[in-house]
Structure formats: C-alpha cells, structure tokens
Amino acid sequence: MNGLRYSLAEQRGMFLALAIFIIMFAFYVANHPAGFTPNVVQTAANKGVLLALVAMAQTFVVLTAGIDLSVGMIFILANCLASYLLVGTPPMVALGVGGVLLTGLACGALNGLLVIYGRLQPIVITIATGAVFFGIALWIRPYPGSADDFSSDLADALTGKVLGVFPASLLFLILLVLVIWIPFRRSVIGRAVYAVGSSEPAAYMSGVPVMRAKFTAYVLSGLLAAMGGLYMTFFTYSGEASLANGNTYTLSSIAAVVLGGVSLFGGRGSAIGAIFGALAFRAIGDLLFVFDFDPLWQPLFQGVVLLLAVSLGAARLFQVRNRLDLFT
C-alpha cells in the first residue's frame, strides 16, 4: 500500500498532465467540425510529437538538476541539416538521417563536456552553445528552403497513418519510449542520473558515476532534440534557421517538462510525463482554433492557461509541513 502511495506521489505530475491533455483534447475533438476522425488525430499527433521530442530531450538534462537552453537550437540545426541530407535513394536517406542524429549527439556531447570539464553552469553555457549551433544552422541554410531532390518517401511514411487509422508519428514516439526511455530508466546510468539530480554530493559519495551520468544525459538530450528537428523536416520538407522558432521550442520544452511533473530541481519525474506535458501544452493551443477565437487573443489565452497550469503544478507552498522546508 505504501509502495503504491509512493509511486502515485511520484507520478502525480504525469497524471495531472495526462488529465489536462485528455480534457483539452476531448474538448477539442468534441468541438471540431470533423469530429473524432483519424485525420484530426493525425494532425494533432503530428503537431504534438515535435514538442514531445524536444520535451523528452529537455527531461534528460533537467533530471540531473541542469537545464539545456540549447535544445531549440539543436532542433533548428538538425532541421536545416536534414533539409540537405534527406535526398536520393533510400540508403542515402538513411545515411542522411544518421548524419543528422550524429550531429545532434555531437552537440549534446559538447554541452556535456563543457558542463562537466568546464565546470560551468548549464544555464549559461547552453545559452552560448545555442548561439553557436544557431550560427551554424544559419550558415548552412541562410534562407528557408530544401534540397532540389528532397526525398519525401520516408517523411510521408513517418507522418502518415498506419493501416489508415493510427498516426505514425505517435507510433514513432511510443517506439522511442520503448527503445530509449525504458532501457535508460532501468539502467545503472539512468539511476545515476536520478541520483545526481537528487543530490550530487551524495551521489558522488556513494560511488555513482556522476560524470558519466551527466554526459549521457546531455548526449541523449542532443540526440532527441535532433530527432525533433528531423521530424520538423518530415513535416515541412524544408529547413529554416529561425531564431524565434528555436527560442519558442526551448521555452515550450521547459513549460512542457514542468507541466509533465518533472522537477526543475532534478531527480524527479519522467520522460513519459514530459511527453504528456507537451501534448497537453499543444492541446491548449489547438483549443483556440476550434472555438474560433480571435487570433489576437490567442497568445494571451495560452499565456494565462500556461501560468495557471504551471503555478498549480509547481507551487510548493501547499506541500510544505515546516516553514524552513520552503528554503530547501
């Protein structure tokens, strides 16, 4: 019984995000002129998956009590790179995908090395590396566009519907959770990441591989952010080095992560929660379309909902038993 209560408390954030998502999405579908059809679900899934991938990326780093403000820029860099590399025959496309993912890994590795060996604060260093990544993206793709012989087969397959019903992007997301998140969570390194996030000195004293844990977190973050960028290319068939887009994805990923119950203080939460956080965040935005809101009021509505959601999710005021706990 105690175990159940404990795990419920651990997962509270995730359930909150799930509840928000279900309510918002139910509203959305109920008021959508087309109703609950595969096409509506597919569109919603495709939009949600982009943010979900970036939020997953953010989760790894936030779990170590760090923060990665360069995820949006890695996302943009991968997007621009993919618009060049996804060309020609299927083997070449596969090679291109590999190249994009490797770039993401390298970006993450750079962040990790700077944080670990440079002993710099992640929040500052990732701002700087983000500027570098964005510069490179702008270099290879000064104007939005795509390669002439862009191969859209893979893109169509991964953004379409499986068996005519199920959105492929959602399937891809589930696959990622099964292939990356669950093994990570159950591995020694995964435990080490949680331990480092809870208390780095204690983790170090217990012989937890602190450096390896942090490095893995940043590398995986880079990889998933690059996957997000890749997916962006699948949707748009093109790359665009947009500073505004990059910043929006970075900031939205933080909001999604918090909405999904991952603690910014580290060591608490899961990527699954972050995914639901991202889907819920997107559903809030989608709601406005079906209600035929004046688009001018959309940012305000989104902001207020975000404010309420994260305030409720994050306010520690209602959880403390002792006044001094406020400061820990």
Added chain:
Amino acid sequence: MTTDKLDAPATSRTNWTSRIDLPVATAFGCIILLLLVGSLYSPNFLSPEYLLQQLKVGAFLGVIATGMMLVILLGQIDLSVPWAVTLGAMMASAATAYGPMGEVFAIPFGVLCGVLMGLVNGIGVAYLRIPSMIITLAVNAVAQGLMVAYTGGFAPQDSASPAMRYLAAGTILGVPNAVIVWAITGAVAVFLLGRTTFGRAIYGIGNKEAAAYLSGVPTQRVVMIAFALCGGLAAFGGVLLAGYAGKAAQSMGDAYLLPAIAAVVLGGTSILGGRGNYLGTVAGVILITLLQSILSVMQIAEFGRQIIYGAVIIVMLLLYGRERTGR
C-alpha cells in the same frame, strides 16, 4: 562615472582582492583586447566619439542588466525581461497619446507597468515558491498576450514622447543622456547593494536563503522587491529604447534577454547567487556591446557573428567562470 564610486563591497572587505578582482580584471582585460583588435582593423575604434557611441548603445543593455543582476544575485533568474522591455516601451508610448498629461506621466507609467509585472513574478517566486524560471516564463507569455491583444498584432502607432526622446537620444555637454541615466542607475544600484540592509539581504539570500531567514531577514519581501525592481528596470530600458528609436515595436525586447544574462555572468556574478559586484556587470555590458559592434563593423555575416559571439562567451567563461572543485 569614476571607478572608486562603483566599487561595491561584495560580502566582506578582507577578501576583496581574492574574490572580486580576477573576473572583473579579466573582463576589463578582454575589453582592452577587443579594442586593440578593433583598432588593428580601423583606427576609429579608439576615437572618443566611437567609445562614447558604444557607451550610449550599451546604456540600454546596462539598465536592463542592472535589474537582471539583482535577481541573479538572489540565485534566481528573470526570463520575462523581453516582454517587460516591450511592455514598458509600449505603455509609455501609449500614454503619450493621451494629451499633455499623458506625456508627463508617460515614463513613470511605463516603468510602473514593468514594476507590476515584476511584482507578479516576485509574488510567484517568494510567496508561492514557484521556480523563477517557470513563473517568469509564464508571466512573459501573459505579457506578450496582453500586448498582442492590445496592439492588434501590429506595431503601435503611438510614438515616443519628447521627454523619452530627450532622455535616450539627447546630450548634455557632449555626453549622451542615456549614458548619464545608466551612470545614475548604476550609482543607485551600487549604493543599494553595498550600503543598505536590502543589498546585504540580497547577498545573504543568494548565499543561503534558509540562513538569511533564520537571521531575521524578511527574505520573501526582499525577493519580491528585487523582482519588482528587475521588472521596473527592464521596462525603463524599454522606455529608453522607445525614445531612442522614436516608437515602440513588438519583439523589441527579444534581443536583450540573453545579452543581459551574459553580461551579468561575464562580469563575474555567480549564476547561483550570492557573489558578484556591479563593476563586473558594467564590464560585462561594455564587453558585449563592443563585441557586437566590432562584429558588425567587420561586416561578418549574421551566422559568423552568432558563432563568434557564442564562442567568445564560452572561452571567457572557461577563463574565469569555472566553479571550484570539491564537492
């Protein structure tokens, strides 16, 4: 603006040299290096006009970074600066449109709006205990929403009041008013941080809030006021920017968030709070302004500027931003 006026004691007098000198000295060293590199390219870089012009451009960032520094010293961060800047600029310009009375109250009104926004942040952080990164992000989104709804999605038609223009673009005896405004802001900040209980409390909270609380510091109130000040200063920066440009524009504040954080951190202020002095922030602001200016004068393409900008910040942080070892 003399140096001795700006030397703010950080935490204790005895450790003055060991604690403060290295980052600030390195930052000023980098400034001189940048100027030398620039002067190799064009002798104009060492002319008083150019330097004064840089100080004037840097003044806007300087005012905004002052507020950011207060918050960073607490160990918090304010991500709502972009729309606090825009809010200040737009509200001041909007007030100008309401006749002579509006013109008189344009600047105070703009700053007041920023203070209110900062107050919301402060209440969220201090009393509701929401992580500052989250609440300021959300408040930023709300402010953006309000401004978009207010302006109807377009740049507002109202232009800056004469007072705003004078403050930002005028000169007194050849010294740009913006620089004077920054100097006054800086002097007040130095006094506040070094000579008042409020300033001491900020350093104390940044080092360990629980300890500050147990020593009788009203930590929640101090945190709230610091955020309100940060919002007010960001809005004031926006008012000046609107005066400089003649009118307010959407997303005019976007370009100031990261440079403000970078300026504070490059100046040796610890992002974890509790350590740093204002002279360092001045150095950081000048450094970033010069870097941006030199990169654009050299006509390096935008992508190159971004890469060099990021790389220089990384290198300088590696030079002196490293945390001590030992766990």
